Amino acid sequence: MKNLISIVAIALLCLGACKKDNKQPATTTPTLYPVAFNISNFTSTIGDINGRTGNSGANTRPGDTLSPYINYIIYKVFDAANSNLIKTRIQTSADTAFGKILDTLPGGRYVFSVTASKDKFPTSQPSNDYIAAADVPGTDVFYKNVTLNIDSTVNQTLTLARIVSKLRIIFKDHIPFNIKVLTILPDPNTGYSLPAGLQYSTGKIAAQFPPTSGTYWYYTFPINIPDSLRGSANIKSEVYLLNPGSMTIRLSVVATDTSNKAVFSRKIYNIPLEVNKLTVLSGYLFDTLPGGNGTSVNVLHDWSTDSIVAGF
Numbered sequence: 001m002k003n004l005i006s007i008v009a010i011a012l013l014c015l016g017a018c019k020k021d022n023k024q025p026a027t028t029t030p031t032l033y034p035v036a037f038n039i040s041n042f043t044s045t046i047g048d049i050n051g052r053t054g055n056s057g058a059n060t061r062p063g064d065t066l067s068p069y070i071n072y073i074i075y076k077v078f079d080a081a082n083s084n085l086i087k088t089r090i091q092t093s094a095d096t097a098f099g100k101i102l103d104t105l106p107g108g109r110y111v112f113s114v115t116a117s118k119d120k121f122p123t124s125q126p127s128n129d130y131i132a133a134a135d136v137p138g139t140d141v142f143y144k145n146v147t148l149n150i151d152s153t154v155n156q157t158l159t160l161a162r163i164v165s166k167l168r169i170i171f172k173d174h175i176p177f178n179i180k181v182l183t184i185l186p187d188p189n190t191g192y193s194l195p196a197g198l199q200y201s202t203g204k205i206a207a208q209f210p211p212t213s214g215t216y217w218y219y220t221f222p223i224n225i226p227d228s229l230r231g232s233a234n235i236k237s238e239v240y241l242l243n244p245g246s247m248t249i250r251l252s253v254v255a256t257d258t259s260n261k262a263v264f265s266r267k268i269y270n271i272p273l274e275v276n277k278l279t280v281l282s283g284y285l286f287d288t289l290p291g292g293n294g295t296s297v298n299v300l301h302d303w304s305t306d307s308i309v310a311g312f
Helices: 001-019
Strands: 032-038 072-079 087-092 102-104 108-117 132-134 140-149 154-157 164-171 181-188 195-198 221-224 235-242 246-257 262-274 278-283 297-299 307-311
Touching: 032 108, 072 102, 087 102, 102 108, 132 154, 140 154, 140 307, 164 181, 164 262, 181 235, 262 278
Parallel strands: 032 154, 164 278, 278 307
Antiparallel strands: 032 102, 072 087, 072 108, 108 140, 132 195, 164 235, 181 221, 181 246, 246 262, 297 307
C-alpha cells in the first residue's frame, strides 16, 4: 500500500512539473513608431514639362498642388540590411490624403522609396515588386529614396527629382498619303537596346539588376497617322525616357503603308538627352531638302532653364 501511495505521489509531482514546463513565455509586442512623409512640395528645380515658362526662362513653382504634375505615388519600404521588400502602398490623385504618407514601423533601419508619375507607371512591360519597367511613349516620373533608423517618430518632407528626359519629335515634311504608321525605336547612339528598368530601392536605371533575373529594354512604339493627317506637315510626337544623367541616343524610324508593308526606314543619330530637360528633334523624313541630314544643337530658355534643340 505504501509503495502504491509513493508511486501516485511521484506521478503527481511529474505531472505538475510537466505543466510548469509547458508554460509559454509571454510574447512582447514590438513598439511601433509613427512614420509620416509629405511630398506635397516640389522645389522650383522641377519645371513645367508641358511648355515654355516665359521669356525669362524661370521655372514655375507648383507649390502644394501635385495634380498638374503627378497622379500616382508608389511608396515602398525595404529592409536596409538585405533590401527585402517590407511593404508597398499606392496612392492616386483621387485619394483625399494624396501626397501624405502615414505609416507605422517597428524599430530598425529601413530604405524608403517614393516614385511618382503623371500617368500610370509602370505601364505594360512586365514589372515586379523590385523593378519598374518603363515604356514608350512613357510619362513624367519623379523619384526619391531615403535611409532612416527608426527609433522614434519620423515626420519628413520629401522633395522628389525628375528622372526622365522628354523628347519631342517633329516631322516637318508632308507625310505621304499612303503612310499609315511611323514606328520609332530609341537605342543608344552606339550599340543596341536602351535600358528601361528602374530599381525601386536605389533609383538605379539599368537593363539588368544582378543577381535577379530579367532584362528591361525600350521597345518600338507606333505613331499612328489618321486619315485626317495624311499629307500634312509638322506631325508631332512626344516620349519620355528614363535617364540617369545624360546620354546620346539614335532613333530608328520605319514607315508602314496602308497595306502594312514597310516602305521606308531611317536612323537618326547623335540625339542628346539630359535628365530634367526637353530635347526638340525636328527634320525631314520624306522631302528632299538640302541640309536635311545634319545635326545641330543649341540651347533655348524653356523647360528646366534650357532645352536642347536638334535637327535631322
